[in-house]
Amino acid sequence: MTDFVATLYVQYRDSLIRMLHRRTGDRERAEELTQEVFARAVAAPPNNPRPWLFAVALNLVREEGRRASRQGRRLELYRGEQPAATSSPDEDLIRDERIGQVRQALAVLSERDREVLLLQAEGFSYDEIAETTGLAKGAIGTTLARARRRLVEAYRAGEGTRHVAS
Amino acid sequence: MSHLDEGTIHALLDGEVPATQAAAFERHLSGCAECRARVAEARSFRDEAFGLIQSLDQAVEPPLMVAESAASYAAAPARLDPTNRPTPPETSADGPKPAGGVVRPLRPQMPAWVRPVAWAATIVLAVGLGYSLQLPSRDLDPAPTELAAGDATGSARSATAEPPPAAALADEAGKPETRRASKTESADAESQPPAAAPRPLASERRVAAAPSAIAPVDTGLPAPPPDASNERRQAAAPAAPKKLADEAPTAGSELRASREREGRVDQKAAPQDSLSRRLGAVQLRLEEVVSSNATPAPAARLGATASARELPIAADSAIRLLGGSIKLVDGLTPERYGAVDSLVRVWYRTPWGPLLLEQWRDDDRLRHRLVAPVRAPADSTGAWTERIR
Numbered sequence: 001m002t003d004f005v006a007t008l009y010v011q012y013r014d015s016l017i018r019m020l021h022r023r024t025g026d027r028e029r030a031e032e033l034t035q036e037v038f039a040r041a042v043a044a045p046p047n048n049p050r051p052w053l054f055a056v057a058l059n060l061v062r063e064e065g066r067r068a069s070r071q072g073r074r075l076e077l078y079r080g081e082q083p084a085a086t087s088s089p090d091e092d093l094i095r096d097e098r099i100g101q102v103r104q105a106l107a108v109l110s111e112r113d114r115e116v117l118l119l120q121a122e123g124f125s126y127d128e129i130a131e132t133t134g135l136a137k138g139a140i141g142t143t144l145a146r147a148r149r150r151l152v153e154a155y156r157a158g159e160g161t162r163h164v165a166s
Numbered sequence: 167m168s169h170l171d172e173g174t175i176h177a178l179l180d181g182e183v184p185a186t187q188a189a190a191f192e193r194h195l196s197g198c199a200e201c202r203a204r205v206a207e208a209r210s211f212r213d214e215a216f217g218l219i220q221s222l223d224q225a226v227e228p229p230l231m232v233a234e235s236a237a238s239y240a241a242a243p244a245r246l247d248p249t250n251r252p253t254p255p256e257t258s259a260d261g262p263k264p265a266g267g268v269v270r271p272l273r274p275q276m277p278a279w280v281r282p283v284a285w286a287a288t289i290v291l292a293v294g295l296g297y298s299l300q301l302p303s304r305d306l307d308p309a310p311t312e313l314a315a316g317d318a319t320g321s322a323r324s325a326t327a328e329p330p331p332a333a334a335l336a337d338e339a340g341k342p343e344t345r346r347a348s349k350t351e352s353a354d355a356e357s358q359p360p361a362a363a364p365r366p367l368a369s370e371r372r373v374a375a376a377p378s379a380i381a382p383v384d385t386g387l388p389a390p391p392p393d394a395s396n397e398r399r400q401a402a403a404p405a406a407p408k409k410l411a412d413e414a415p416t417a418g419s420e421l422r423a424s425r426e427r428e429g430r431v432d433q434k435a436a437p438q439d440s441l442s443r444r445l446g447a448v449q450l451r452l453e454e455v456v457s458s459n460a461t462p463a464p465a466a467r468l469g470a471t472a473s474a475r476e477l478p479i480a481a482d483s484a485i486r487l488l489g490g491s492i493k494l495v496d497g498l499t500p501e502r503y504g505a506v507d508s509l510v511r512v513w514y515r516t517p518w519g520p521l522l523l524e525q526w527r528d529d530d531r532l533r534h535r536l537v538a539p540v541r542a543p544a545d546s547t548g549a550w551t552e553r554i555r
């Protein structure tokens with residue numbers, strides 16, 4: 001690996017894993033995908049690294065989703081990760097429930113909205129989001145507005161359902 | 167001007183509107199209650215959405231944040247509803263680091279419960295050892311400046327087990343000159359505004375997991391007097407950025423007034439008072455300057471306490487801030503980067519606590535100073551010193 005890519009690795013690895021974990025709900029998978037992203041960066045060092053790395057990462061997730069779909073199985077967005085054993089079972093349950101609800105709400109969004117939201121949450125500027133996703137910069141604000149609103153509304157709706165059910 | 171559309175409002179909240187346009191929007195907002203209401207609604211969606219995304223990290227330890235905009239978020243002003251502010255994320259440096267041109271396999275994550283225990287143990291050991299050894303000369307040296315306090319988030323991670331750093335970034339020669347020259351901290355730097363002042367509204371940009379500003383060491387330590395802790399918190403409050411365009415005029419005025427008050431508090435909280443010295447003494451038990459190629463470091467820039475004034479930045483930003491090069495400790499992997507004014511901090515994690523490499527540009531030279539956990543053995547500090555490149 002070149003020094004350049006090694007530097008990128010130090011800079012962006014954690015951010016990539018976090019974004020991918022949020023996207024896939026699978027920490028191990030996020031780490032594997034991150035490794036794959038950097039393997040590709042070694043083969044073709046990018047000029048504008050951050051958008052490039054995240055674009056590759058999101059492409060990998062999409063490819064994986066399509067492959068999974070072809071194979072007739074669904075990607076498991078939330079795989080029941082074991083939370084840290086620092087809280088009581090009740091707290092764990094509540095947290096898991098919340099995480100599951102957030103994942104469900106996130107799944108309501110379109111792929112593009114979800115990606116823009118996750119990139120922005122990683123501190124991407126609108127320029128970087130545009131470069132990563134291929135959207136026009138002028139469309140990012142609108143996309144984010146829609147994505148945020150839908151995420152929150154979907155989450156609230158899920159919460160409402162849960163309260164009614166319980 | 168017609169009403170602002172939702173996309174523009176979100177762009178405004180995210181600091182993505184050019185200043186010239188933002189000023190026009192601000193003028194419109196000051197006279198349009200409808201748009202102000204929409205801004206408030208957009209902000210609530212934005213804040214809540216960010217909080218929901220952040221909550222996804224709760225199942226596992228969130229990794230280190232190195233996004234530049236974390237700085238602007240960390241420096242964000244008090245909100246109209248400060249309770250709604252997302253909690254600054256934790257940091258973690260676990261995981262693989264590149265070494266010798268090879269992407270290493272990912273290391274298993276440390277169980278989350280180990281971290282707080284290790285952290286607490288570090289503090290207890292450091293403070294206990296410091297007090298039991300009674301080192302008044304080091305702890306209470308009234309001489310101003312120099313030591314940057316640590317975040318006391320040391321873990322049981324072994325520095326020697328660290329793979330070599332990713333890349334030898336461009337560096338500049340600078341031989342260490344002094345060793346084991348402990349200094350006291352000064353809160354002078356508290357009155358210095360952070361270099362990376364956020365753009366208007368950019369201060370609200372959210373990031374996923376900005377490392378919390380270096381944690382004060384009061385947690386787990388003998389509690390300071392109530393007024394002292396309060397004063398300390400205020401002193402650590404980030405500088406107040408420009409008024410947000412989307413605040414309602416009255417709310418904005420209150421916000422400004424509040425920030426001005428904070429500013430005064432910042433001034434009042436400056437050094438000479440005994441509290442600062444007491445806190446400095448505690449922090450000194452955790453860290454010690456072990457080498458530097460500059461004596462003395464600029465007082466106003468160095469010696470900031472472990473306060474919120476340090477802004478988390480990305481490695482490339484750190485390099486830019488230093489004029490194109492940076493020094494690193496060969497063999498250790500940076501946990502995070504921070505900036506205080508034009509001073510850059512590179513934090514490492516060692517089994518004995520945080521290791522800090524501070525550096526700044528002085529004319530054409532890149533100056534640095536290594537601040538090590540006081541409990542770190544001499545052979546380690548010597549090795550780190552010699553591996554600064």
